[in-house]
Amino acid sequence: MAITTAPSQDLKADKAADFGDEVKTEEEQSDVEAIAEPWEKYDLNGTPHVFYPLCLGEVLDERYLVEHKIGFGGFSTVWMAHDLKTKTDVALKIFSLGEWGEHETHMQNEILQNVQDTSNLVTCSASFLLPAGSSKSHHRVLVLPLVGPCITSLILDRMSLVTRMSAAKQLLEALERIHKAGIIHRDLNESNCMWGMVPLHNLSRTAKYKVLGRPLKEVIPYVNLWKQGELVQPIEVPQHLYTQKFYLGDFGLSMKLGDLVIQKGYPPMPFCSPDRLHRQGPSFACDMWSYMVIFARLYFGFLPFPDQGQGGEVSSMVRCLGPLPEQWKGLFTHSGALDYCLAAKISKFCPEADQTEQKHMLSIMSKVFTFCPQKRLTATQLLHDPSFKAVMEKYGC
Known part of the structure; x- marks a missing residue:
């Protein structure tokens, strides 16, 4: 660039x-x-x-x-x-x-x-x-x-994957810093992430x-x-x-962990974690889900869970990741097989990536795209994750 x-x-x-x-x-x-x-x-x-x-x-x-x-x-x-x-x-x-x-x-x-x-x-x-x-x-x-x-589609189309992966790493580092200070962003989406x-x-x-x-x-x-x-x-x-x-901005919905009074609001639907969509409270894990949506957006060039009609983004999540947790069953139902699992999505939309890179990307996304918030990697854990480090090293980040 x-x-x-x-x-x-x-x-x-x-x-x-x-x-x-x-x-x-x-x-x-x-x-x-x-x-x-x-x-x-x-x-x-x-x-x-x-x-x-x-x-x-x-x-x-x-x-x-x-x-x-x-x-x-x-x-x-x-x-x-x-x-x-x-x-x-x-x-x-x-x-x-x-x-x-x-x-x-x-x-x-x-x-x-x-x-x-x-x-x-x-x-x-x-x-x-x-x-x-x-x-x-x-x-x-x-x-x-x-x-x-x-981040917009037009901009991503003109950018190299090296530049996009550098942005992904910088964004994760920024998120780690505010999380270490006890701050949850709560509105991580492509409109709040900017190049210099x-x-x-x-x-x-x-x-x-x-x-x-x-x-x-x-x-x-x-x-x-x-x-x-x-x-x-x-x-x-x-x-x-x-x-x-690469910058993270807009802290209008942000909060300190433990705040009793919480500003009303959610991230845009494509970036909102499934637990928030099912009335769970804000957490660092919610930010990590939103981050991984942006990471996938930067890598694929498009959103990982698009609105595909009935059921919207949640239906797309279920088709890709599997059934929702048992305790959410009354709030959303979906029948059918996993017709577009993460591995298939990575293989289909990134055919130029070799098998090693595809395995690393599957590992990275699977550790954050999980319905259980407690199982998602933290920002610090993801920065030190071997697969994440391997992908960043490949792209010189």
Whole structure:
């Protein structure tokens, strides 16, 4: 994977008013609305978890110049900004109204205080508050490092298996570090795992737009806002800007082992462990199941337990791994043979792997893809597992 250093350019070359392009046609408007957050998220009358309306070009906390959009989640929007004090680019995660921002801020502090090595974790360097119109509440903002894209099929198709296996090892090391600090992530999925990105802060804004795409934007429609805001088409990071570094982020559902009050929520269905789907509590073992789904995603290029109609992902698990535990029998039933066991899946979808590698991969996946949480390897155990080490050694990791 090529890594380039952005050439130095004259930052004065920016046009003060140049923060992207307004939509001019219905087609452009449809393009923006198809990929941006739903406008309903800004409606105070429609949701208690309303988003903060924002325009490119605003300066937040008298310091952060908002230059582009990165993306959004269920309870936040994420923006690319230039720190006018340090002259570096950062990501601003702006939370909706509600408890989500305060909880993630708390977990960020737990990580910073208790995790010795945070080099592969997306941790905040600062936080501040934004007003919420007429409401007495506020929006929490986390200042995060600017990193690259998350795992997608398009990205995996362009990456070598060497790069993907390096990411798998780095992710496991990051997970081991938070587990050793007594922290359960609880939302390990492909959207929260990201590659690094070459810094662009020595480029002018005009040059950044040439690399990442000019923002296409429209004023938030249909909603009577207390301040102006925009829907913005997000950045597209070209592959030559990816780095080999791999990160774990988004600690909005994370918890300390033993916490009595637990934030509501689950990972997306394809990444959720079967025990969580059957009303068992969060655990390190749940994280390990989610990790192994990502590991398989990186290795195969697709999810190991796809939704195949009736029964969804759980049905796919049963077809691959066998019957569910006896105590779960009333919650899910499935008849039929193991028509797609792990060994057959590895052999079919990785025919280029020799028999030794296939045996190692079967061993790795079988030790985590087990319905009994107590039998799953921990992150530390998997890092020291002979088969895992053999596969990583083969790919130079």
